[in-house]
Amino acid sequence: MSDHAHALETSTGLDSRKLAIWTFIGSECMFFATLISNYLVNKGKSLVGPFAHEAWTDPTTGNVMEPIIEIPLVTVGTALLLFSSLFVVLALYGAQKGNRKMLLVWLGATLLCGIFFVGMQVYEFTHFAHKGLTLQRNMFGASFFVLTGFHGTHVTIGVIWLATMFVLAVRRKLPPERSLNLEMAALYWHFVDVVWIVIFPVVYLIR
Amino acid sequence: MATTALDQQHAHAAAHGEKTGLWSWITTVDHKRIGILYGATAFFFFLLGGVEALIIRTQLARADNNFIDPDTYNQLFTMHGTTMIFLAIMPLSSAFFNYLIPLMIGARDVAFPRLNAFSYWVFLLGGLLLNASFLFGAAPDTGWYGYANLTSRQFSPGPNVDFWNMGLQVLGVASLAAAVNFFVTIINLRAPGMTLMRMPVFAWMTLITQVLLLLAFPVIAVALILLMFDRFWGTHFFVPAGGGDPLLWQHFFWIFGHPEVYILILPAFGIVSEVLPVFSRKPLFGYAAMVFSGIFIAFLGFGVWSHHMFATGMGPIPDTFFSLATMLIAIPTGVKIFNWLGTMWFGSLQFKTPMYFAVGFIAMFIIGGLSGVMHAPPPADLQQNDTYFIVAHFHYVMFGGSIFALVAGAYYWWPKMFGRMLDEGLGKVHFWLMLIGFNLTFFPMHFVGLNGMPRRTYTYPKELNLEALNQVETVGSFILGLSFLVFLINIYKTTRKPKNAPADPWNGATLEWAIPSPPQEWNFDQVPTVHGRDPLWELKRQRGGPLPEPPHTSGAGIHLPNPSYWPLVSAFGVASIFVAIMMSPKWGPWGIVAAVALLFFGIYNWLFEKGYSEFRTPSHGGH
Numbered sequence: 035m036s037d038h039a040h041a042l043e044t045s046t047g048l049d050s051r052k053l054a055i056w057t058f059i060g061s062e063c064m065f066f067a068t069l070i071s072n073y074l075v076n077k078g079k080s081l082v083g084p085f086a087h088e089a090w091t092d093p094t095t096g097n098v099m100e101p102i103i104e105i106p107l108v109t110v111g112t113a114l115l116l117f118s119s120l121f122v123v124l125a126l127y128g129a130q131k132g133n134r135k136m137l138l139v140w141l142g143a144t145l146l147c148g149i150f151f152v153g154m155q156v157y158e159f160t161h162f163a164h165k166g167l168t169l170q171r172n173m174f175g176a177s178f179f180v181l182t183g184f185h186g187t188h189v190t191i192g193v194i195w196l197a198t199m200f201v202l203a204v205r206r207k208l209p210p211e212r213s214l215n216l217e218m219a220a221l222y223w224h225f226v227d228v229v230w231i232v233i234f235p236v237v238y239l240i241r
Numbered sequence: 242m243a244t245t246a247l248d249q250q251h252a253h254a255a256a257h258g259e260k261t262g263l264w265s266w267i268t269t270v271d272h273k274r275i276g277i278l279y280g281a282t283a284f285f286f287f288l289l290g291g292v293e294a295l296i297i298r299t300q301l302a303r304a305d306n307n308f309i310d311p312d313t314y315n316q317l318f319t320m321h322g323t324t325m326i327f328l329a330i331m332p333l334s335s336a337f338f339n340y341l342i343p344l345m346i347g348a349r350d351v352a353f354p355r356l357n358a359f360s361y362w363v364f365l366l367g368g369l370l371l372n373a374s375f376l377f378g379a380a381p382d383t384g385w386y387g388y389a390n391l392t393s394r395q396f397s398p399g400p401n402v403d404f405w406n407m408g409l410q411v412l413g414v415a416s417l418a419a420a421v422n423f424f425v426t427i428i429n430l431r432a433p434g435m436t437l438m439r440m441p442v443f444a445w446m447t448l449i450t451q452v453l454l455l456l457a458f459p460v461i462a463v464a465l466i467l468l469m470f471d472r473f474w475g476t477h478f479f480v481p482a483g484g485g486d487p488l489l490w491q492h493f494f495w496i497f498g499h500p501e502v503y504i505l506i507l508p509a510f511g512i513v514s515e516v517l518p519v520f521s522r523k524p525l526f527g528y529a530a531m532v533f534s535g536i537f538i539a540f541l542g543f544g545v546w547s548h549h550m551f552a553t554g555m556g557p558i559p560d561t562f563f564s565l566a567t568m569l570i571a572i573p574t575g576v577k578i579f580n581w582l583g584t585m586w587f588g589s590l591q592f593k594t595p596m597y598f599a600v601g602f603i604a605m606f607i608i609g610g611l612s613g614v615m616h617a618p619p620p621a622d623l624q625q626n627d628t629y630f631i632v633a634h635f636h637y638v639m640f641g642g643s644i645f646a647l648v649a650g651a652y653y654w655w656p657k658m659f660g661r662m663l664d665e666g667l668g669k670v671h672f673w674l675m676l677i678g679f680n681l682t683f684f685p686m687h688f689v690g691l692n693g694m695p696r697r698t699y700t701y702p703k704e705l706n707l708e709a710l711n712q713v714e715t716v717g718s719f720i721l722g723l724s725f726l727v728f729l730i731n732i733y734k735t736t737r738k739p740k741n742a743p744a745d746p747w748n749g750a751t752l753e754w755a756i757p758s759p760p761q762e763w764n765f766d767q768v769p770t771v772h773g774r775d776p777l778w779e780l781k782r783q784r785g786g787p788l789p790e791p792p793h794t795s796g797a798g799i800h801l802p803n804p805s806y807w808p809l810v811s812a813f814g815v816a817s818i819f820v821a822i823m824m825s826p827k828w829g830p831w832g833i834v835a836a837v838a839l840l841f842f843g844i845y846n847w848l849f850e851k852g853y854s855e856f857r858t859p860s861h862g863g864h
Contacts, residue, residue, distance in 0.1 A: 044429040050352040054425045057455065061417060065459035068493065072467065072478070079484040169476050173484040176476035180467065 055218045059225045066229050069184055070236060073177040080172035084165060087241045092166075102167055105238055111154035112234050115189075118147035119227045122196070122220045129213040134203065141200050141216075144223070148193040155186045178237065185233055188226045195219045268804035270354035271762055275361050276340030277658065280651075282365055283332035288725070289372070290324035293317045295722055298682075302715040304703035314699035315382035316401070320372075322385030323405065326505065327412050328368045330639065333647045334508035335364075338423055338447050340658060344753035344760065345441045347432025347769050352425040354802040355847060356418055362812030363415035370816060371408030374401065381405030384697065386498065387468070389479030389490035394472050400823065403472065406465050407819035413462050414815050420454035423447060432752070434771035438532070441751045442525060445532050446511030449539045450504050456543070457500035464493035473825060488553060495546035503542045505639060507535060509646030510577060513599045516649050517581055519747050520596035521588025524775055527580040534573035534580075541570050551619040552626045560619045567617040574610055578603060593747070594668030598649030601676050605641025609634060612687065627697075630690030636683045648675070648728075655735070656742035660759045667731040674724035681717025685710040744791050750775035757791050763799040807847035814840025 044050060083090025084102040091098050121144040128136030159179070167175045199216050202208045208216060269275060297317050300308045309317070339357065343350055351357050374380040379401045383391045392402045427448045431440070440448075468490070470476040477483025479490045518525045525531060547555060547563040581603055590596070612634040616622040625631055648671075655663045689710050694701055701707050745754040752769055753760070754777055773779050781788060817839055821832035 045431040045435075046429055048429065050425050050429045053429055054353065054421050057421045057424050061421070061455040061459055064456050065463060068460045068463035068496075072463065072489070072493075075486070075489055076478070076484075079486075081484045169470065169474055173477065176470065176478060180470060180476070184466075 049214055051214060051218060052221075055221050059221065062225065062229075066185070066232075069181045070232065073181045073236065076173040076177040080174045082172050084162075084167045084171070084174070086174055086178070086237070099165075102162060102165055103238055107154060108158065108234070108238055111151045112230065114147040115151050115227050115230055118144045118151075119224050121147065122223050126213065126216055126220050129203070129208055129216045130210055132210045134206070137203050137208065137216075138200070141196065141203060145193060145196055145200060148189055148196065148223075152186060152189055152193060155182065155189075159183075181233065182237065185226070185229060188229070192219070192223045192226050196223065265804065267809060268358075268806045270350075270358050270802050270805055270808075272339050272343050272351050272354065272357060273658070273760065273762075275357050276336045276338075278361050279332050279339055279364070280336030282361075282368065283329050283336060286324055286328035286368055286372075287333065290321050290329055291722060291725065293321040293324065295718055297321065298715040298718040300699060301701075301711050303712075304701055304705075304708045306700055309699070311699040312382065315697070316380035318697055319381045319384050319405070320375075323371065323381065323409075325639070326385060326501070327409065328371070330505045330643050330647070331416070332364055334450070334505070334643075335360075335419060337443075337508060337512065337647075337650055337654070338419075338450075341654065341753060342423060342426060342444060342447055343430070344657075344756070344764060345444050345751050346427060346430060346435055347752050347765060347771065348426065348430040349764050349768070349799070350802065351422050352430055353422050355805050355808050355853075356422050358805070359808035359812055360415045360419035360422065362809045363411060363418065363815050366812055366816035367408050367411030367415060370411055370820065371404060374404035374408075379404065381408075386494055387490075388494075389468070389487035390481070392468060392472075392490075393480055395480075402468075403823045406468055406472070407823050410462065410465050410469075411816050411819050413458050413465070416454050417458050420451040420458070424451040424455065427451070432768050432771050438529070439771055439774050439776075441511075442514035442528065442531050442535075443508075443511035446507045446514070446535055449535050450507045453500045453504050453507070453539050453542065457497045457504070460493055461497035461501075464490060464497070467493075469822065473822065488550075491550050491553065492546070495549045496543070498549065499546045500539070500542045502638075503539055505643050507539070509602065509643040510535065512646045512650040512653075513581065513602050515751065516595045516599040516653050517584045518775075519653075519749050520591045520593060520599070521585045522591070522748075523584060523588040524750070524778075525580070526583030526586070527576075528774060530576055531580050534576040537573040538570060541566060541573070545570065548617065548622070551622045564617050564619055568614060571610065571614050578607060578610075593652075594663065594665055594672065595649045595653035595747075597669060597672040598645050598652065601672065602642060602645035602649060605637055605645055605676075605679070609637025609639075609641050612637060625690060627695055628690035629686040629694045629696060632696055633683050633686035633690060636686070640679060640683070645675075653747065654753075656746050657753055657758050657760070659735070660740040660742050661735045661738050662742050662746060663735050664731050667727055667734065671724050671727045671731065674720055674727060678717050678720030678722075678724055682714050682721055683717075685713050685717075689714075745777070745788065748781075748787070750778045752776055755780075755788065755791065757793055761793065761796060763796045763801055766794050766796070766799075803850075803852040805847070805850060805853075807843055807850060811840060811843030811847055814843045 044053075046053070082093060083099060086103045087101050089098055089101055121140045125137050125140035125144060128134070128138075128140060162175075167178075169176050169179050196219050199208060199219050202215070266274060266278065269278075296309065297314065300306055300314060302308075339351075342348075371381075377400065379399050381387075381401050381404055383397060383402055383405070387402065387405060390396060392406075427440070427444055431437075437445075467476070467478040471478050471480060471485075477485040479485050479487050481487060514525055514531060545563055545566045547559055548567045551560060551563075585600075612630070616625045616631070616634070652663055652668055655661070689707050692705070692707065694705065694707050701711075742758045744756060744758050746758075747754070752765075752771075755769065756765060769776065777788070814836060817836035818833060821828065821836040824832055
């Protein structure tokens with residue numbers, strides 16, 4: 035019996051690592067469900083501005099200020115994150131077929147999208163801070179930064195994971211028989227993407 | 242490549258044999274050793290939590306007593322509860338998961354042996370972090386449930402709540418890592434022929450427990466994170482002055498907290514379901530009903546959290562819903578109890594020590610279950626809430642339930658784990674002292690509770706006429722303590738006996754009894770093929786008698802995972818992140834950055850460790 039035959043001999047036929055990632059993602063669903071619940075419960079409970087979707091009066095100057103959320107930039111970030119899910123599928127296809135060029139190009143594209151998204155979030159957070167929205171300012175600031183911040187942390191971990199895979203691929207250490215290593219990272223990446231599909235309308239679109 | 246891999250296997254196989262010494266334990270990835278580490282650590286914490294309880298009982302032995310001051314009392318009852326739940330019962334269950342699950346399902350190890358070691362080390366560090374609070378005289382003092390806004394900086398300025406918060410977050414990481422591991426192990430590493438519905442009920446209850454852990458722990462993780470933001474970075478999630486809502490904490494806490502109750506009791510159900518059939522010499526009655534009632538209990542466990550919150554005034558509709566859902570749980574629980582009784586009915590009962598504790602479990606758990614249904618209706622609950630009646634109830638299910646079953650499991654599997662039989666005579670002394678001590682301690686609490694004695698209050702006035710029953714309780718608690726002294730003596734006596742336990746001392750039905758006691762590192766020389774629910778009994782029936790003593794073998798050619806210290810390094814990374822957050826007012830953000838770097842250092846060395854060319858699935862084939 036060869037070593038490879040053993041690896042396939044699981045009760046379900048699924049590789050244990052793949053099952054583990056799915057199990058972990060199931061658990062992460064509850065993590066984000068709780069964070070999103072926290073955001074929704076605290077919606078509209080801010081005692082002072084800035085607010086997400088309503089104009090507000092600055093108590094110190096008396097000026098009426100615009101709602102703080104700006105949708106266009108985040109929409110670009112969202113679109114790139116969505117496309118990156120497609121790109122990572124193409125990269126995985128390349129890895130499975132042993133097409134190194136395809137693997138590197140699409141994995142690189144995925145990474146660029148992820149890095150842009152994180153950069154977009156860093157810009158957004160600092161921009162909000164300049165406009166007076168901080169963790170401490172009001173309930174919107176607190177629940178917004180914690181929810182999107184934890185999502186951003188997940189994206190960052192995904193970027194580090196995929197970058198590790200990219201380095202492995204450059205060093206020719208990601209042959210087709212080890213493409214599962216990339217598939218696991220890709221599954222996690224899709225999950226982070228799907229969570230954003232929920233967060234984006236909840237935070238930015240629904241008033 | 243295949244040849245080099247095989248050569249490595251043989252090289253490692255040649256090095257098989259009993260490895261001892263501290264380093265071999267620090268780097269072990271063997272599920273059996275990790276199980277023993279879990280068991281020993283958890284038993285130590287159990288004794289610690291027991292001493293805390295005895296100090297509490299000493300304080301309450303007399304009315305208007307001042308043996309300890311109120312602050313110390315608050316710290317002791319908080320640490321008693323937190324310790325018993327997170328550092329005693331949960332990891333004692335983990336000890337059995339670790340040791341037994343691979344043996345019962347016919348696997349060489351768990352799916353991810355290094356992740357398993359990581360879980361243990363993170364658990365140990367979390368327990369130490371929580372208890373380090375005593376060194377600073379600042380143990381957590383807000384109850385194991387840490388209700389807001391008692392936990393806010395305003396009302397708890399000291400580090401007490403931070404030790405509790407950080408300790409629990411570290412412990413949560415350990416539980417989640419272990420839950421992923423055991424879920425995958427049970428789903429994926431069963432021996433050929435062991436379908437889900439042929440698994441031992443203990444494996445089933447373990448599987449359900451992992452699902453509860455996976456779904457409940459992220460909720461408490463987020464709640465603790467929000468509390469952490471409130472305390473360290475000035476948010477107001479649970480602070481009404483800033484627009485937050487303290488009640489939200491209770492919802493999050495109990496959405497986790499009620500499934501947690503089943504995380505504590507389902508493994509106990511599993512243990513008892515293994516012990517009773519063996520000592521009744523009959524297969525488990527109603528196997529499928531046992532499995533499905535376990536699943537049903539777990540499912541309902543997510544829909545009853547607000548019965549902990551009737552006193553908050555949620556209104557008639559939520560009260561009704563949560564009351565009815567709570568009463569519904571009595572049905573699957575009753576199914577289990579009748580099935581255990583049905584297992585014993587017309588069996589040829591053999592009253593060995595494990596059986597004593599298993600039967601004691603049924604009796605005590607029935608009392609705890611009944612008193613639980615008594616406060617399912619909100620009007621009754623409002624009378625009993627925050628009184629000793631509740632304390633009586635949950636000790637009947639947690640101690641009368643979980644601990645009785647875990648002790649039954651300890652006596653039952655001790656010979657398998659250590660190759661020595663615990664003394665039957667001392668075991669029965671242990672049982673009777675424990676049963677009498679337990680009931681003397683907790684039964685009177687029903688009455689003092691209904692007479693109005695509040696929980697979590699360091700003393701009571703003499704005029705309430707509660708002193709006599711409290712004295713009975715205190716005497717009972719010391720008898721209970723004595724019973725565990727007898728257990729310790731039993732363990733000590735047993736370690737001095739020759740290591741001669743047979744492979745199958747109880748005429749067992751499950752796979753772990755087919756291999757030597759204690760098992761060799763690779764568990765099974767050849768992975769068994771399973772044809773039914775009680776595979777060993779079937780084999781013995783076919784042979785018409787007991788199985789021959791299994792031989793000790795060299796294990797040549799069997800691939801075992803290499804020892805590794807990177808799980809320990811990574812565990813230090815996880816724990817140091819939370820220590821650094823706690824110290825961030827002093828150290829600033831760089832402590833956190835350094836801790837995260839340590840975690841990444843550990844994980845990357847783990848992932849690219851030599852001898853682990855790829856993440857591996859332990860092979861099933863053998864030679």
